[in-house]
Amino acid sequence: MTAKTVLIVDDEAPIREMIAVALEMADYSVLEADNAQDGHAMVVDHRPDLLLLDWMMPGTSGIELARRLKREGATREIPIIMLTAKSEEDNKIQGLEAGADDYITKPFSPRELVARLKAVLRRATPQGVEDPVAVEGLELDPVSHRVSADGRALEIGPTEYRLLQFFMTHQERAYTRSQLLDQVWGGNVYVEERTVDVHIRRLRKALGERHQHLVQTVRGTGYRFSTKG
Amino acid sequence: MTAKTVLIVDDEAPIREMIAVALEMADYSVLEADNAQDGHAMVVDHRPDLLLLDWMMPGTSGIELARRLKREGATREIPIIMLTAKSEEDNKIQGLEAGADDYITKPFSPRELVARLKAVLRRATPQGVEDPVAVEGLELDPVSHRVSADGRALEIGPTEYRLLQFFMTHQERAYTRSQLLDQVWGGNVYVEERTVDVHIRRLRKALGERHQHLVQTVRGTGYRFSTKG
DNA sequence: GCGCCACTGTCACGTCAATGTCATACTGTC
DNA sequence: GACAGTATGACATTGACGTGACAGTGGCGC
Incomplete structure (x- = not known):
């Protein structure tokens, strides 16, 4: 299996860096974007296997981007994990309704992040049935x-x-x-x-x-x- | 299988208690939540075999929770019985449309509750799962x-x-x-x-x-x- | 409430199958 | 027979798996 590519969309560079390091340690290939517009473009261009999406960002919010991606056929299958600083249940509901596949509350440990990411990827990659x-x-x-x-x-x-x-x-x-x-x-x-x-x-x-x-x-x-x- | 687990979601503690006692007498294992948010979390965490869901609750209503659970693949198969104080036909329709499998009007006897619950579980339990x-x-x-x-x-x-x-x-x-x-x-x-x-x-x-x-x-x-x- | 105990998930270490490479023997072609 | 290409056995290294230990957790009885 080749390395899976993960796109991180977050406006805060330090957070992106922390995540990127954690993911690279776990042998993922990492892309970064600091706003929803660039993120959208990178999704289209590079077809990442998964998105890590910050909830709150200046300009188009993460949730808006998620909704947009889930609406288009070409990008609908790409799993999304939302990142949010708020722990309110409502956000989770909203996030999941926007099409997010999972949701992590800041602060989170790199370990947890990688674990959830693995689980989401596992679910998203169905294994086709093969004939003898x-x-x-x-x-x-x-x-x-x-x-x-x-x-x-x-x-x-x-x-x-x-x-x-x-x-x-x-x-x-x-x-x-x-x-x-x-x-x-x-x-x-x-x-x-x-x-x-x-x-x-x-x-x-x-x-x-x-x-x-x-x-x-x-x-x-x-x-x-x-x-x- | 082991004793079936039933999750009761109702904001009124006395009612929960009454139901819980009735179910435990009938050898069910019981979980309780007093609001839709906690209920949702317990469904995800404990995977009950069936949900008893109050229609009207402060905050997210029972019907809303039902809809949400039926939308997600992982929880779609869990049967739901709606509890309601109102006996209006409309509610029944709405409830069934939200994905409820049955529907009981308060007040109800413990006997009736257990009977319906059994019936729903029987229907929901796929053939063969219980065979050695x-x-x-x-x-x-x-x-x-x-x-x-x-x-x-x-x-x-x-x-x-x-x-x-x-x-x-x-x-x-x-x-x-x-x-x-x-x-x-x-x-x-x-x-x-x-x-x-x-x-x-x-x-x-x-x-x-x-x-x-x-x-x-x-x-x-x-x-x-x-x-x- | 409290301690006990079964159960779980993770780690570190040991083991052995699997892999890739090499040197050498073999085979077909001209 | 000479040459290039292929088969084969041996070998060091790697990495996947097996295993025992351990700490954290939650359930349960007291």
């Missing part, structure tokens, strides 16, 4: 996260699992090592291309005699998953 | 809230019980720690993901040698309950 794939008695079930050959469960490591899943959903097509690294390892990691060979070997080993012919070497290019040949 | 589940001699009975292995009762904590119940009703499926937190702890708690590990361990310990193989680690992903492998 099968070929020649080899079956991969994303739901139970299992691979079986003719009904018997296979011992397979995480990387080999992802590699096999990619192959089974992209059959009959040759991929270069570099393409496999992008697709299976993720775009922004640096590993040697030769490492792919090693995992191909591990995958073949895991598949056993019965199925290793499905993972084919394409000399001079890379690898392919195929039932033919 | 069993696998390989491990049995979980939601009615008596007990777990037994080959007939002998097991020592098991509340959280482990819920975790096991979730697993037994969702077998052969890998869950991430996040998903387990949402499903077993509830969506609005802020807990470290690694805490799941600890409870998994406690659950395994409670299950003993004989059954702990059912709770499987899916490395790099999370956990799974399965009778295979």
